[in-house]
Amino acid sequence: MKSLLVFFLALSTGVFSAFAPHQIFNTSLAVTVRDDLGNTVDSVKVQLFLKEADFTKEVNSIAEATTDKKGVCHFKKLKPESYYILARKGDKDNTGGGEKIGKLENGKFNKITIIIQ
Numbered sequence: 001m002k003s004l005l006v007f008f009l010a011l012s013t014g015v016f017s018a019f020a021p022h023q024i025f026n027t028s029l030a031v032t033v034r035d036d037l038g039n040t041v042d043s044v045k046v047q048l049f050l051k052e053a054d055f056t057k058e059v060n061s062i063a064e065a066t067t068d069k070k071g072v073c074h075f076k077k078l079k080p081e082s083y084y085i086l087a088r089k090g091d092k093d094n095t096g097g098g099e100k101i102g103k104l105e106n107g108k109f110n111k112i113t114i115i116i117q
Helices: 002-019 052-057
Strands: 028-035 045-049 063-066 072-075 084-089 109-116
Touching (some): 028 045, 028 084, 045 052, 063 072
Parallel strands (some): 028 109
Antiparallel strands (some): 028 072
């Protein structure tokens, strides 16, 4: 009798969990921009590019954002791809390093830090 009760509990739990709504997370990216001394930098224009040629020519960015007072900007609903990142404020940028990040993890909150000089 006890094993029959355990069987029905396991079966009902499995059936109800099959109908439970699945939570889907968007792939996102948080970019922190720092200067060569390690301080965060606000008001930095950050652009994402899919192709190296577009990054080099600074055309066809797929997304743009500006860092906040903490030196951070966010990009939401991205594809899980590798991106080229250009960060610029005045005469300081990250072009010397040519920032290409690895493929973003799908459905995750990805983070990266960029240094501008």
